Amino acid sequence: MKKIGIADTMFARGDMGGLAERTIKEARPDVRVERFTVPGVKDLPVACKKLIEEKECDIVIALGMPGKEDIDKVCTHEASQGIIQAQLATNTHIIEVFVHEDEGRNDRELAEIMRDRASKHALNVLDLLFNQDSLRKRAGTGQRQGSKNAKKLNI
Amino acid sequence: MKKIGIADTMFARGDMGGLAERTIKEARPDVRVERFTVPGVKDLPVACKKLIEEKECDIVIALGMPGKEDIDKVCTHEASQGIIQAQLATNTHIIEVFVHEDEGRNDRELAEIMRDRASKHALNVLDLLFNQDSLRKRAGTGQRQGSKNAKKLNI
Amino acid sequence: MKKIGIADTMFARGDMGGLAERTIKEARPDVRVERFTVPGVKDLPVACKKLIEEKECDIVIALGMPGKEDIDKVCTHEASQGIIQAQLATNTHIIEVFVHEDEGRNDRELAEIMRDRASKHALNVLDLLFNQDSLRKRAGTGQRQGSKNAKKLNI
Amino acid sequence: MKKIGIADTMFARGDMGGLAERTIKEARPDVRVERFTVPGVKDLPVACKKLIEEKECDIVIALGMPGKEDIDKVCTHEASQGIIQAQLATNTHIIEVFVHEDEGRNDRELAEIMRDRASKHALNVLDLLFNQDSLRKRAGTGQRQGSKNAKKLNI
Amino acid sequence: MKKIGIADTMFARGDMGGLAERTIKEARPDVRVERFTVPGVKDLPVACKKLIEEKECDIVIALGMPGKEDIDKVCTHEASQGIIQAQLATNTHIIEVFVHEDEGRNDRELAEIMRDRASKHALNVLDLLFNQDSLRKRAGTGQRQGSKNAKKLNI
Numbered sequence: 001m002k003k004i005g006i007a008d009t010m011f012a013r014g015d016m017g018g019l020a021e022r023t024i025k026e027a028r029p030d031v032r033v034e035r036f037t038v039p040g041v042k043d044l045p046v047a048c049k050k051l052i053e054e055k056e057c058d059i060v061i062a063l064g065m066p067g068k069e070d071i072d073k074v075c076t077h078e079a080s081q082g083i084i085q086a087q088l089a090t091n092t093h094i095i096e097v098f099v100h101e102d103e104g105r106n107d108r109e110l111a112e113i114m115r116d117r118a119s120k121h122a123l124n125v126l127d128l129l130f131n132q133d134s135l136r137k138r139a140g141t142g143q144r145q146g147s148k149n150a151k152k153l154n155i
Numbered sequence: 156m157k158k159i160g161i162a163d164t165m166f167a168r169g170d171m172g173g174l175a176e177r178t179i180k181e182a183r184p185d186v187r188v189e190r191f192t193v194p195g196v197k198d199l200p201v202a203c204k205k206l207i208e209e210k211e212c213d214i215v216i217a218l219g220m221p222g223k224e225d226i227d228k229v230c231t232h233e234a235s236q237g238i239i240q241a242q243l244a245t246n247t248h249i250i251e252v253f254v255h256e257d258e259g260r261n262d263r264e265l266a267e268i269m270r271d272r273a274s275k276h277a278l279n280v281l282d283l284l285f286n287q288d289s290l291r292k293r294a295g296t297g298q299r300q301g302s303k304n305a306k307k308l309n310i
Numbered sequence: 311m312k313k314i315g316i317a318d319t320m321f322a323r324g325d326m327g328g329l330a331e332r333t334i335k336e337a338r339p340d341v342r343v344e345r346f347t348v349p350g351v352k353d354l355p356v357a358c359k360k361l362i363e364e365k366e367c368d369i370v371i372a373l374g375m376p377g378k379e380d381i382d383k384v385c386t387h388e389a390s391q392g393i394i395q396a397q398l399a400t401n402t403h404i405i406e407v408f409v410h411e412d413e414g415r416n417d418r419e420l421a422e423i424m425r426d427r428a429s430k431h432a433l434n435v436l437d438l439l440f441n442q443d444s445l446r447k448r449a450g451t452g453q454r455q456g457s458k459n460a461k462k463l464n465i
Numbered sequence: 466m467k468k469i470g471i472a473d474t475m476f477a478r479g480d481m482g483g484l485a486e487r488t489i490k491e492a493r494p495d496v497r498v499e500r501f502t503v504p505g506v507k508d509l510p511v512a513c514k515k516l517i518e519e520k521e522c523d524i525v526i527a528l529g530m531p532g533k534e535d536i537d538k539v540c541t542h543e544a545s546q547g548i549i550q551a552q553l554a555t556n557t558h559i560i561e562v563f564v565h566e567d568e569g570r571n572d573r574e575l576a577e578i579m580r581d582r583a584s585k586h587a588l589n590v591l592d593l594l595f596n597q598d599s600l601r602k603r604a605g606t607g608q609r610q611g612s613k614n615a616k617k618l619n620i
Numbered sequence: 621m622k623k624i625g626i627a628d629t630m631f632a633r634g635d636m637g638g639l640a641e642r643t644i645k646e647a648r649p650d651v652r653v654e655r656f657t658v659p660g661v662k663d664l665p666v667a668c669k670k671l672i673e674e675k676e677c678d679i680v681i682a683l684g685m686p687g688k689e690d691i692d693k694v695c696t697h698e699a700s701q702g703i704i705q706a707q708l709a710t711n712t713h714i715i716e717v718f719v720h721e722d723e724g725r726n727d728r729e730l731a732e733i734m735r736d737r738a739s740k741h742a743l744n745v746l747d748l749l750f751n752q753d754s755l756r757k758r759a760g761t762g763q764r765q766g767s768k769n770a771k772k773l774n775i
Contacts, residue, residue: 008294011299012294013296013297013308037290038290039298042239043250045242046247075235085240089243092356096352101305114310135348136346138347141323144321153323153420154324165603169618172604192601192603201553205556230545233546265618266619391698394665394699397702401666401669405663442657449657450630462634478760479774504741536720539697542697543697576774
């Protein structure tokens with residue numbers, strides 16, 4: 001039985017981890033889920049690595065909300081670098097779902113982006129685990145999470 | 156018995172390491188604390204890794220104060236990257252508590268931010284060690300250290 | 311028999327992975343190709359490393375399309391760093407083929423850049439595998455992918 | 466007997482490595498010193514790691530002078546990241562003493578900053594080796610190298 | 621007998637690799653040289669590591685020409701980080717010789733910078749291999765490659 005790790009933060013302004021868990025369990029009730037909440041995005045890399053190495057997760061989804069200050073952008077960059085390093089160290093996918101606090105023009109939009117991105121990436125995680133053909137068929141088709149898909153060009 | 160490492164710097168303009176130690180010992184008198192002071196934030200990554208690997212700390216709190224010049228911002232970025240790498244190398248949490256010298260509008264505000272952030276993160280460290288459910292219950296609720304919490308959005 | 315990994319993304323607005331595969335198979339029908347599609351560029355580093363270590367690819371070509379927002383530039387930087395780290399960890403070349411969404415002035419130009427860069431780099435991959443002398447002879451000659459070659463200077 | 470590595474560059478406009486060596490030998494004539502000079506700051510990370518792993522130094526001081534161009538700032542950032550990685554790989558402190566060529570308003574000021582920073586950090590290196598309590602007592606007291614100390618705030 | 625690796629690119633607009641090889645062979649006809657040409661600077665890190673680990677080079681010189689666009693600056697930064705990581709992973713020097721396409725005001729100047737920097741660094745490589753005292757004697761003397769030396773200050 002496959003096990004999916006969900007790492008999220010107390011800093012984020014919406015329960016994206018909970019939404020990801022519900023999305024996964026509805027689509028695949030047979031999958032086990034392991035949750036881990038940390039203070040902020042910079043705490044996510046080691047949390048994800050521990051989910052993989054200590055909790056034996058087959059894949060992880062890491063959800064967070066970078067703040068709107070310049071310094072927050074730098075922190076997010078560091079977190080993302082760490083998440084990539086954790087993947088390389090474990091040969092395991094960690095799908096990063098970051099919604100920037102200033103991505104939406106208001107709270108309603110921000111909530112909508114969180115919903116869309118977290119749920120779509122939860123399904124991407126399932127495809128990576130169970131159905132890589134589904135990703136392959138959409139290669140180069142302009143898929144977006146958190147906004148409308150882009151136009152595909154023929155090359 | 157759990158052991159918490161506290162790494163701090165001579166550069167910082169307030170004794171955040173001492174405050175973190177007092178906060179931890181008041182809340183959990185049974186916990187052992189190991190201190191390590193280095194010149195500046197760039198010396199923290201290896202100090203934290205040594206606290207974990209040579210002093211057998213179960214978790215570390217790294218406290219520092221980035222200066223206000225542009226070059227200080229770059230140094231801080233390097234320090235933060237190193238702290239994340241030290242975590243990944245040890246599968247151990249290092250909670251970074253950085254208060255930028257220019258975060259406060261004056262010395263009084265700067266001191267208040269140091270106090271708030273260092274003490275709150277000292278308690279986060281205890282939760283990561285002893286009570287992860289406490290973090291989990293606050294997932295996605297807009298928790299802040301050094302300022303007021305943000306508004307939680309329902310998604 | 312040599313095996314080439316092709317890692318691409320659903321985010322890209324053109325099927326560069328498919329074009330790379332066709333280019334390789336036309337030039338060298340004897341080569342095996344292994345495909346892997348992931349959501350976006352930040353998922354490429356571990357995908358490439360898995361192609362090398364789990365699918366035993368001798369070389370990988372990683373194709374993606376960074377978006378046009380500032381945040382996309384940062385993500386791309388993280389992806390590229392990860393791709394270099396994956397190469398160093400495996401002593402294996404991963405040729406990165408990134409076409410920025412804002413490189414072309416319109417969709418027609420963007421498609422043309424994708425075509426040119428993906429097909430030329432597919433041939434570079436073959437040269438790295440089978441004919442390093444071909445690269446050596448062009449050392450310092452201003453070769454470009456996605457635009458015209460630059461002028462060679464005698465030194 | 467302890468051994469201190471001194472890595473410096475031909476690029477720097479003052480003999481900070483020589484000054485560090487004199488400072489160390491005056492304060493602790495019993496300590497052995499191993500010198501290594503490289504072209505520029507980007508050559509320092511591996512030089513430091515070799516001093517630690519091949520020359521068995523217990524600690525290293527790395528002295529360099531970043532140039533004043535934008536590109537020099539980027540090189541310095543890369544050097545500093547490498548120095549932190551070398552520390553993490555060896556669990557050994559490398560104290561970085563960089564004086565930016567544009568830190569002083571004129572040559573006299575630049576020389577003074579080099580003198581102050583190199584000699585103070587040479588003493589910090591000795592404290593890290595022999596007297597960590599001395600650092601601990603100054604935790605959070607606004608110590609500076611290359612300029613006057615900052616004001617300590619009570620928190 | 622010592623072996624020097626020369627890694628260069630097809631992207632560069634002048635044959636700096638060839639010039640480095642000639643410079644080395646004139647000065648030290650007894651040294652063996654191993655060449656490796658890759659498409660661009662981002663392919664250099666793994667090329668250098670392979671020269672060290674698979675071709676048993678004792679030191680490597682990596683020559684490349686970053687383009688003039690902003691995106692080229694980012695690629696170069698990634699390449700340089702990778703080159704430092706390759707050095708740390710192998711405890712072997714890789715002397716980076718990058719000449720930015722926009723360093724010269726015209727093609728004549730650009731060619732002159734390539735000539736000066738590539739040949740001087742080829743000699744630095746020999747000094748690192750055979751005559752470290754020569755570097756040591758020039759510590760802190762303002763040595764430059766690609767331009768005139770800077771003024772040495774007494775400290």
